[in-house]
Amino acid sequence: MAKARRGRKQERRPRDPDAGGGIREHWRSDGGAKTAYGSSDEANRSALQARLEHGVDLDPYVCGICGSWHLGNRRD
Numbered sequence: 001m002a003k004a005r006r007g008r009k010q011e012r013r014p015r016d017p018d019a020g021g022g023i024r025e026h027w028r029s030d031g032g033a034k035t036a037y038g039s040s041d042e043a044n045r046s047a048l049q050a051r052l053e054h055g056v057d058l059d060p061y062v063c064g065i066c067g068s069w070h071l072g073n074r075r076d
C-alpha cells in the first residue's frame, strides 16, 4: 500500500544570504557571521579602533536576528 514514491523534491533554499535582504544585517558578504558585541559601548569602541587602524567608517547597530551589536559599513 504505502509505496515509496520517487518524486523529485525540489528543495530550494530560500535562506540565501544574498537573497533575503533583511538577514544581511547578521551576515558578512563572505557568508560568515558578523562579530557580535554585547553592548553599544563595546561596539563603539571597536568602530573607533577600526577607524584608527584601518581607516574604515563603521556604524554600530542592533541586530534584529541575534540581538547583539554589529558593525556595518555606511555605504551598505
Ligand SMILES: [Zn+2]
Pocket: 025, 026, 036, 063, 064, 065, 066, 067, 068, 070
Ligand atoms: Zn546578529
